[in-house]
Amino acid sequence: xxxxxxxxxxxxxxxxxxxxxxxxxxxxxxxxxxxxxxxxxxxxxxxxxxxxxxxxxxxxxxxxxxxxxxxxxxxxxxxxxxxxxxxxxxxxxxxxxxxxxxxxxxxxxxxxxxxxxxxxxxxxxxxxxxxxxxxxxxxxxxxxxxxxxxxxxxxxxxxxxxxxxxxxxxxxxxxxxxxxxxxxxxxxxxxxxxxxxxxxxxxxxxxxxxxxxxxxxxxxxxxxxxxxxxxxxxxxxxxxxxxxxxxxxxxxxxxxxxxxxxxxxxxxx
Amino acid sequence: xxxxxxxxxxxxxxxxxxxxxxxxxxxxxxxxxxxxxxxxxxxxxxxxxxxxxxxxxxxxxxxxxxxxxxxxxxxxxxxxxxxxxxxxxxxxxxxxxxxxxxxxxxxxxxxxxxxxxxxxxxxxxxxxxxxxxxxxxxxxxxxxxxxxxxxxxxxxxxxxxxxxxxxxxxxxxxxxxxxxxxxxxxxxxxxxxxxxxxxxxxxxxxxxxxxxxxxxxxxxxxxxxxxxxxxxxxxxxxxxxxxxxxxxxxxxxxxxxxxxxxxxxxxxxxxxxxxxxxxxxxxxxxxxxxxxxxxxxxxxxxxxxxxxxxxxxxxxxxx
Numbered sequence: 001x002x003x004x005x006x007x008x009x010x011x012x013x014x015x016x017x018x019x020x021x022x023x024x025x026x027x028x029x030x031x032x033x034x035x036x037x038x039x040x041x042x043x044x045x046x047x048x049x050x051x052x053x054x055x056x057x058x059x060x061x062x063x064x065x066x067x068x069x070x071x072x073x074x075x076x077x078x079x080x081x082x083x084x085x086x087x088x089x090x091x092x093x094x095x096x097x098x099x100x101x102x103x104x105x106x107x108x109x110x111x112x113x114x115x116x117x118x119x120x121x122x123x124x125x126x127x128x129x130x131x132x133x134x135x136x137x138x139x140x141x142x143x144x145x146x147x148x149x150x151x152x153x154x155x156x157x158x159x160x161x162x163x164x165x166x167x168x169x170x171x172x173x174x175x176x177x178x179x180x181x182x183x184x185x186x187x188x189x190x191x192x193x194x195x196x197x198x199x200x201x202x203x204x205x206x207x208x209x210x211x212x213x214x215x216x217x218x219x220x221x222x223x224x225x226x227x228x229x230x231x232x233x234x235x236x237x238x239x240x241x242x243x244x245x246x247x248x249x250x251x252x253x254x255x256x257x258x259x260x261x262x263x264x265x266x267x268x269x
Numbered sequence: 270x271x272x273x274x275x276x277x278x279x280x281x282x283x284x285x286x287x288x289x290x291x292x293x294x295x296x297x298x299x300x301x302x303x304x305x306x307x308x309x310x311x312x313x314x315x316x317x318x319x320x321x322x323x324x325x326x327x328x329x330x331x332x333x334x335x336x337x338x339x340x341x342x343x344x345x346x347x348x349x350x351x352x353x354x355x356x357x358x359x360x361x362x363x364x365x366x367x368x369x370x371x372x373x374x375x376x377x378x379x380x381x382x383x384x385x386x387x388x389x390x391x392x393x394x395x396x397x398x399x400x401x402x403x404x405x406x407x408x409x410x411x412x413x414x415x416x417x418x419x420x421x422x423x424x425x426x427x428x429x430x431x432x433x434x435x436x437x438x439x440x441x442x443x444x445x446x447x448x449x450x451x452x453x454x455x456x457x458x459x460x461x462x463x464x465x466x467x468x469x470x471x472x473x474x475x476x477x478x479x480x481x482x483x484x485x486x487x488x489x490x491x492x493x494x495x496x497x498x499x500x501x502x503x504x505x506x507x508x509x510x511x512x513x514x515x516x517x518x519x520x521x522x523x524x525x526x527x528x529x530x531x532x533x534x535x536x537x538x539x540x541x542x543x544x545x546x547x548x549x550x551x552x553x554x555x556x557x558x559x560x561x562x563x564x565x566x567x568x569x570x571x572x573x574x575x576x577x578x579x580x581x582x583x584x585x586x587x588x
Contacts (some may be wrong), residue, residue, distance in 0.1 A: 007388075015383060015403055021460070022406055024429060025418045037427040046327070079313045086306035098307065100580075103319050107576035109521030110567040111544045115558070116321025119328060139317050146310065155315070171302045173272060200411035202524040207548045219413045226417065226528065233421055240414040247409040251402050258405065 024245075029237035036233055050238035058239050060214035061221035063131065065199050068217055069246075071134035072198035073191045076141040080190065081183075084149035085175045089161065102143040113139060114207040121208055128212035136204040141194035152186035153179060189257040192250055199246050218243045305483045322569075329562035338558055344583070350563045359537075367520065367538040370455055374522075375515035377459045379508070382466025387500065389467075390474040391492075404569050416469065416528030419457040422443070423529075447534025452570035454526045461525060466511060473507035506586050513579040539568045 027043050028036055034043035086092050087099070117136050118127070126132035156179060164174045180187075202219045209216050222243060225236040250258060298325070329350055333472065354360060367465035407415060414497050422429050423444035431441040444453040523540045526532055531549070532541035547561035 011389070011400070014388070015400065018460075018463070019406060021415065021418045021422060022410070024422060025414070028421065039427055039429055039432055058508060079309050082306045083310035086303045090303035090306060092303045092307050093300065098311070101314060101318075103580060104573065104576065105314065107517050107572050108318070108322065109540055109565065109572055111521065111523050111540050111570050112325050112562075112569050113318075113321050115328065115543070115547055115562050115565050119324050119338070119558070120321060135317060142310075142313060171299070171306070175306070196409065200413075202413050202528065203544075206527075207544075210548070219411055222413050222417060223528070227421075227540070236417055237421070240417055244410050245275040246415050247411070248406070251405065251409060255402050258402075258409070 025237050025244075026232055029241050031234070033232075033234050035211050039259055050234035051242075053235040054238045054242055057235070058218060058221045058242065061216060061218040062242070064212075064215055065217040065219070067130055068133050068137060069195040069198045071130065072137045072141060073194045075134060075138045076145050076194040077187060077191060079138070079142055080149055081180065081187065082175065084146050084153055085179050087146070087150045088153035089156070089158075089179070090171070094151075102146055105143045110140070110203045114204055117204070117208055123162075126208075128215065129236055130215055133201075133204060133209045133212075133217070134198070136208055137201050138194070138196040140197045140201070141190070144193060145190035148190050149183060149186055156182055185257065186256070192254055192257050196247060196250065199243075209243035297478075321324035325562050325569075326566055329406065331559060333558045338556075343559075350559045351567070354560055354563050354567075363537050363539055363542050366451055366535055367540075368489050370451060370458070370522075370526075370536075370538055371516060371519045373455045374458045374462060374519045375512055377455075378462035378466045378515060379470075380511060381463050383470050383504075384468045385463070386470040386474055387496070390471060401471075404464050404467055405556055406464075407460055408462075412461070412524040413528055415457065415461060416525050419453075419460075420529050423453055445530055450534040452535075454529050457529060458519070458522060458525050462515065462519075465514075469511055470504065470507065473504050476551045477503045478512055481542070509582055510579070510586075513575065513582060517572055517576050517579060520575070539564055539571075543568060 011023055027041070029050050030043035030046055030048070031040065032045040032047040032049070087095060092098065113136070117132075121127045121132050126135075160182075161174050164178050169177070199217075200219065201217070202223070205217050205220050206223065209220065212220075218239070222236060222239045225232055225239065326393050330345060330347060331337075331343040332350065333343040333345045385404075406473050423431075425431060425441050425445075428444070430444065434442065443449060445561075481493055481499050481503070485499060490498065521540050522538070523544050526536050526538060526541045530536045532538070537545070540573060543561045543564040546557040546564070
């Protein structure tokens, strides 16, 4: 096609505009408190003091977020993987109903879910707990994970499973030693998204885990800065940078899995 | 959550690979094995989806106050609370703002995403993995991160947006005041959604056969005609799906709005209103769970209506 001299500069400019807010967050997080309001384009008044504040104040929240993220991944895969195998390879009664329910489940507004969860948790004492938050966060990921894994497992050749069955393997053995290992990549994609969604979740954290003290995730740690009388922009932006690390790291080391999740068959037409 | 969740539905299509050939009749025992494998999922959906939803509806049909929320015994009032909510003067304001927020968000996300996708597609160089990764960043960041950053950029006296406008002699804009709040949260939400639209539309463009363009060029069609006569019609199925998905997901956005403005002024939508009545800061003495649930249920019904349109469109496209 016709590559003109201007395409590359324009591409760089568009990327820069799109990423400007991210840069601005970094810039503010590295600027000394007194100079933040000047709004320099570069952190001329360079400091790392905001990051020491964040490490001092936010470490427990980061730990909670990690725990919640890993718990959500575990629960999501435990529920989704066996069901996906059945939907892909076994004769499940009511398959159409189940598929329909999974689509509908993803359309339910989270605020409605959080109202229901709040009332239930209030009664059974799960408010402000890590397991409560893990359960709620997993509802974001489970339907997605089932659909992703089912789509992948459907593509596994039947012959491979029949070979295992001829060797006398039960359905469970076939699932464990043939299907699961082959589905490794799609399991990673599902796990990455489950982790990112749980890590990023604000709505469930701010409703079901409002008074959890240090058992609150990092999103609430940042939110505390907003509520404060005198908003401290430096530490707030530094905390935001730290909270972005998992997303950034996953983009660098696992981009192909992320991209697989985004386009997961979105445009097959 | 908001736009972070969009690709979930996209995966639906992947799941549409033809069902395993039902050639042989499954033996009865294998049926039970299948049930055992899906049982955890079914139980999960009932306990953690259906039950909270039912609970939400139940709350909207009983008049709860702080005491009865903890101790039970709220009286059943039928649809009274719905009538009360809908008869408030602000109800229709909120509905209108929700419509503007949703329509403006998905329209601009789509148009900007399409322009960028077309640029990267026709510009002559493939959108490299690095570039695509960079463009995905806004979409992968926690919304609390983007929300606070936008809030700072829109600060009236020290924000970089007003500094930029000031270079052209414009007066400072009070981005987050009551009148402008809707505009501001919509801008931030558009920024959040462009990456997803870009990636989806870019792969949609890649699926258009290149020889269509070559044939058109031979017939003397210029770039503009090629865009309207080839690109737009060929993208129609993808467009429809992307817009409908965007609609369902934008309707339920809470986080970006709440983080930037707490739903004040014109930025209140059905979703944030419901959230504010139950969980808003400083409202602990007058928490209105029943009203919150009623508004939530209205939102749910609207989202599901559009959701069913989406499912119907998708089924039709596949036939």
